[in-house]
Amino acid sequence: MIKVENLVKYFNDEAAVNQVSFEIAEAENLVLLGTSGCGKTTTLRMINRLLEPDSGRVWIQGVDTSLQDPSKLRRGIGYVLQHHGLFPHFTVAENIAVVPKLLHWKEDAIRARTFELLEKLQLPVQLAGLYPQNLSGGQQQRVGLARSLMVNPPVLLMDEPFGALDALTRRDIRLEFRQLEELKSKTILMVTHDVQEAFELGDRICLMDKGEIQQIGTAMELLFKPANAFVRSFFNDQRTQLEFKTVMLTDLFIGGSVPAKVSVWDTLENRSDTDAGIPALSDILTAFENFKRK
Amino acid sequence: MEQDSGFFAFIQQQSGKLLSQTLTHVGLTMISLVLAIIIAVPLGIWISRKPKFAGGVLGVAGVLQTIPSIALLGILIPVLGIGPKPAIFALFLYALLPIVRNTYTGLIGVSPVVVDAAKGMGMNSLQVLFKVELPLSFSVIMAGVRTATVINVGVATLAAYIAAGGLGEFIFGGIALNNTNMILAGAIPAALLAVLLDFILSRVQRFRLKKVVLWKAALPVIILTLSSFYLLPTKLGGRLLAGFTPEFMGREDGYIGLKSLYHLDMETVVISDAVMYKAARDKHLDVISGYSTDGRLKAYSLITLEDDLKLFPAYQAAPLIREDVLMKFPGLEAVLDQLSGKISEAVMTGMNYKVDQLKQSPEKVALDFMVANNLYKKPRPVKVGGVAAPTVRIGSKIFGEQYILAQIYRILILGNTDFQVETKTGLGGTKICFDALQNKQIDFYPEYTGTGLLVVLQPDRQTREKLRTDIPAMKSYLDREFHEKYGLKWLKPIGFNNTYALMMRKEQAAELGIKTITDLTNQIKN
Numbered sequence A: 001m002i003k004v005e006n007l008v009k010y011f012n013d014e015a016a017v018n019q020v021s022f023e024i025a026e027a028e029n030l031v032l033l034g035t036s037g038c039g040k041t042t043t044l045r046m047i048n049r050l051l052e053p054d055s056g057r058v059w060i061q062g063v064d065t066s067l068q069d070p071s072k073l074r075r076g077i078g079y080v081l082q083h084h085g086l087f088p089h090f091t092v093a094e095n096i097a098v099v100p101k102l103l104h105w106k107e108d109a110i111r112a113r114t115f116e117l118l119e120k121l122q123l124p125v126q127l128a129g130l131y132p133q134n135l136s137g138g139q140q141q142r143v144g145l146a147r148s149l150m151v152n153p154p155v156l157l158m159d160e161p162f163g164a165l166d167a168l169t170r171r172d173i174r175l176e177f178r179q180l181e182e183l184k185s186k187t188i189l190m191v192t193h194d195v196q197e198a199f200e201l202g203d204r205i206c207l208m209d210k211g212e213i214q215q216i217g218t219a220m221e222l223l224f225k226p227a228n229a230f231v232r233s234f235f236n237d238q239r240t241q242l243e244f245k246t247v248m249l250t251d252l253f254i255g256g257s258v259p260a261k262v263s264v265w266d267t268l269e270n271r272s273d274t275d276a277g278i279p280a281l282s283d284i285l286t287a288f289e290n291f292k293r294k
Numbered sequence B: 001m002e003q004d005s006g007f008f009a010f011i012q013q014q015s016g017k018l019l020s021q022t023l024t025h026v027g028l029t030m031i032s033l034v035l036a037i038i039i040a041v042p043l044g045i046w047i048s049r050k051p052k053f054a055g056g057v058l059g060v061a062g063v064l065q066t067i068p069s070i071a072l073l074g075i076l077i078p079v080l081g082i083g084p085k086p087a088i089f090a091l092f093l094y095a096l097l098p099i100v101r102n103t104y105t106g107l108i109g110v111s112p113v114v115v116d117a118a119k120g121m122g123m124n125s126l127q128v129l130f131k132v133e134l135p136l137s138f139s140v141i142m143a144g145v146r147t148a149t150v151i152n153v154g155v156a157t158l159a160a161y162i163a164a165g166g167l168g169e170f171i172f173g174g175i176a177l178n179n180t181n182m183i184l185a186g187a188i189p190a191a192l193l194a195v196l197l198d199f200i201l202s203r204v205q206r207f208r209l210k211k212v213v214l215w216k217a218a219l220p221v222i223i224l225t226l227s228s229f230y231l232l233p234t235k236l237g238g239r240l241l242a243g244f245t246p247e248f249m250g251r252e253d254g255y256i257g258l259k260s261l262y263h264l265d266m267e268t269v270v271i272s273d274a275v276m277y278k279a280a281r282d283k284h285l286d287v288i289s290g291y292s293t294d295g296r297l298k299a300y301s302l303i304t305l306e307d308d309l310k311l312f313p314a315y316q317a318a319p320l321i322r323e324d325v326l327m328k329f330p331g332l333e334a335v336l337d338q339l340s341g342k343i344s345e346a347v348m349t350g351m352n353y354k355v356d357q358l359k360q361s362p363e364k365v366a367l368d369f370m371v372a373n374n375l376y377k378k379p380r381p382v383k384v385g386g387v388a389a390p391t392v393r394i395g396s397k398i399f400g401e402q403y404i405l406a407q408i409y410r411i412l413i414l415g416n417t418d419f420q421v422e423t424k425t426g427l428g429g430t431k432i433c434f435d436a437l438q439n440k441q442i443d444f445y446p447e448y449t450g451t452g453l454l455v456v457l458q459p460d461r462q463t464r465e466k467l468r469t470d471i472p473a474m475k476s477y478l479d480r481e482f483h484e485k486y487g488l489k490w491l492k493p494i495g496f497n498n499t500y501a502l503m504m505r506k507e508q509a510a511e512l513g514i515k516t517i518t519d520l521t522n523q524i525k526n
Ligand SMILES: Nc1ncnc2c1ncn2[C@@H]1O[C@H](COP(=O)(O)OP(=O)(O)OP(=O)(O)O)[C@@H](O)[C@H]1O
Pocket: A011, A012, A016, A034, A035, A036, A037, A038, A039, A040, A041, A042, A043, A082, A193
């Protein structure tokens, strides 16, 4: 769906992005993870051509983006900005309507879609007439998301969509985000520097450092098969928690009669409901240790 | 020149003129403003895109704004002539800077995140500009427009200097005629106009623009421009055109007298004497009001028309001295009288030409004159020891001719007496000089009989009428009145008569066979 090949971008003789290549399958969610300044935003902006790469190529749905008109290209790609990037002189409704207007949608089609999305994103209808500066941070982020989804683009680029929020709000929004039907079929490239977020939302994670990709893979691969010392040390702070959250009971008791999609962490957290089919705590921990040793 | 009526009476009397001046003023301000917006906003947009040109463009606009308005108008006259054209152009130049600067500041102040979002949503660069950047910087741009407007309303008063009309006609006429009501009749509407326009624009500034639609923005601009042109005086055309100073326009021994005595009825514009002579030389004007000894007469080959019906009173130059000074400095009168009859109009014009046009110093011109006329004597040596000789203090008004005369008297006194001399030149106009004389800050200064009569004594109309053509009667009237009222004495006339005169280009006057003002009147009648 999205294919990126050998992207290079220099700023003042320093490589902000160096030889970055990856592919994102249809409906897959790839997370770009890395410390501040490692080149995540730069990579993202080269995909919708807000930046032109010094070298390298990008294909979306098989079409080389460099052959397309940049503004037309962008109208077909949902874009959520790092700092919500809402237009301060437009109301919420007008902000959301920007892209469909560029595509000459009819007024009533725009209105219908606006209310549909406000509802899906749990934004009160009264907000439609307000200006962005009168919304809470969480509401602004949601409006930003709604704006990117308006014309139902198959591809979404999201630059730290929850970056400006406090930890609690973030968790809630993340939860909603995962459950949002609109997003399930979309091909998403999401940038974050929050490891938890990456693990929760990414089908695969692309870990970057100093403009270069260190490793691309599932959470499991990054945790248990690190490609180099950087990857290994990157997760050290919260390794145990991450491992507990990543490893599923089904991974530990292969062929056993354990519920699917329940992580070790979930089991530990919800110990009280001793559901049938969940092994004893000591069994789980032993199995976990064995799993790690493999 | 009577100031018997109050301000409101004046306004009532002159309401027609006031209205037309105000409309012209609005017209000049609006047209220049609209032109400035048309140029400055795109320029501001351009430099916000090409920051390396920003310094240069803002620098040039800044320099333009520091050019003194009068100088700028003077520069423009040879190119654009006189009238509304150079005035609008000058106002346009002044309005550029605030608008360019604010457009630039406004645009670079738009959050890059928002611009990024706009591009990211798929707007092309024009859409980003008109839907996002311009609406978001609108209030900053409008602030610049407001500044420019207020500046322009002020500077547009100077349009009166170059025959473009406006409220400056009253202001400068009032200043020249020392008529407060007239000054206020120009100044108050100008101030109100500035406040009003600023208020309207402040309302406009508050609009929360969603987008700028070019044709919608252009429409009011076009309407405004067209209607403003309508406010300007209709194009001057046709035959001989006269340019008179605001002062001349308002004086009985000026344009008013020309109309009543000579029945001269020609197209006239108001213009400052700073540019009037040049405008006559460059054929923008055919007849101007000037002073008969002005150096520019010679510089621009103009001639004066004979005042055959004796409208202009005699303005004989002579030292005006306090009687107590004559006692204090025995022999001084005889020394000063040495100059009597020595300087003709041609000679004075020549000296003024050297100072005003050739930029020679008054000292040098005075010395050259004294030497050439065998009046020069070496200054007497200062007596050593004993009591220091008393000092004679010579005053002068603030123009070249008076500086020259003061220097001539200085050389004369130093060469012929033991007194010391101090010159206090540049004492502004008649009133300042005359007050200084009365308050014993100076001992004498060169004055003109006509000024003494009309500005100092201000006799009633009848007396003026009687004295106008009768020079000996006027002389004895002046002598008597100044002696009785002020204890002042007019010494013997220096010789020349620095009076108002109508002037024309030499070759045009010859071509049309015009020698006198009556000739001019007849020429216009045909
Ligand atoms: N327009 C630019 N001009 C110069 N340097 C830039 C520009 N944009 C980014 N950089 C530099 O390139 C590097 C990568 O920046 P980038 O914004 O891609 O980082 P990031 O991974 O998104 O960081 P963050 O998590 O803080 O958003 C940084 O060192 C940054 O300073």
